């Protein structure tokens with residue numbers, strides 16, 4: 001059965017840019033009311049005003065730095081203090097780094113684990129029980145095509161996305177007999193600020209990239225059909241699946257060739 005989204009509330013993390021901003025656009029177009037979070041409050045406010053004008057939907061802006069556990073706690077308390085229940089959680093906030101071991105910023109790697117894993121775990125388990133008791137709602141966890149294989153020089157990031165994929169698939173099976181759904185979204189390269197922040201702006205100019213609009217359209221279609229995961233784009237789908245038929249050591253050594261120059265700075269901007 002297609003989920004009823006209109007008039008209900010969704011929480012979207014990382015809504016200030018890229019894929020999260022596009023989730024906000026497309027969910028508001030489906031007449032969902034939104035709780036938007038990220039650190040850049042000005043961007044969230046601008047988006048909220050635009051959505052109100054375009055779609056007449058309600059938007060609550062709750063800025064938070066999700067690296068900080070106390071801000072995550074505050075976010076959860078503020079969401080719970082709203083009168084209507086959350087029907088959809090989009091765990092989208094996330095970031096990565098491409099680096100050699102020697103040049104890695106250890107604090108940044110720990111922060112990646114916090115935002116990409118701990119926050120996703122907390123928000124998923126925080127809201128699923130009440131969705132189960134209403135037999136209505138769901139979670140979209142933004143993973144990545146990198147979840148399907150280890151990626152040298154992005155070990156923490158790709159492992160964090162593998163966690164998100166495995167967690168989401170496991171919960172999908174647990175919820176199989178209910179109307180509550182959970183899906184991992186596994187995009188390939190998508191045209192967002194992600195690569196600037198990871199220090200590899202050149203990646204976008206040298207590789208095919210989907211737009212956030214394409215990625216989110218596919219994600220919502222797959223979510224409505226209760227898929228456990230969604231890989232937008234046939235090429236990304238093939239890259240993900242080919243890893244099943246090649247020795248793991250071959251897969252990871254081939255991936256190393258792709259990312260070596262980026263990580264060592266030979267292709268960095």
Ligand SMILES: NC(=O)c1ccc[n+]([C@@H]2O[C@H](COP(=O)([O-])OP(=O)(O)OC[C@H]3O[C@@H](n4cnc5c(N)ncnc54)[C@H](OP(=O)(O)O)[C@@H]3O)[C@@H](O)[C@H]2O)c1
Nearest residue numbers: 014016018019038039040066093094144189190192193194
């Ligand atoms: N772009 C790609 O090719 C690609 C491919 C596969 C998966 N993904 C995944 O897609 C998701 C969205 O990324 P994107 O590509 O749309 O990149 P993006 O434009 O950089 O968006 C990342 C979002 O996460 C938020 N965020 C980052 N750190 C945060 C923190 N400490 N606290 C709160 N919010 C934080 C950012 O908001 P503020 O900076 O305002 O806090 C921003 O809204 C990520 O999980 C990423 O791993 C991206």
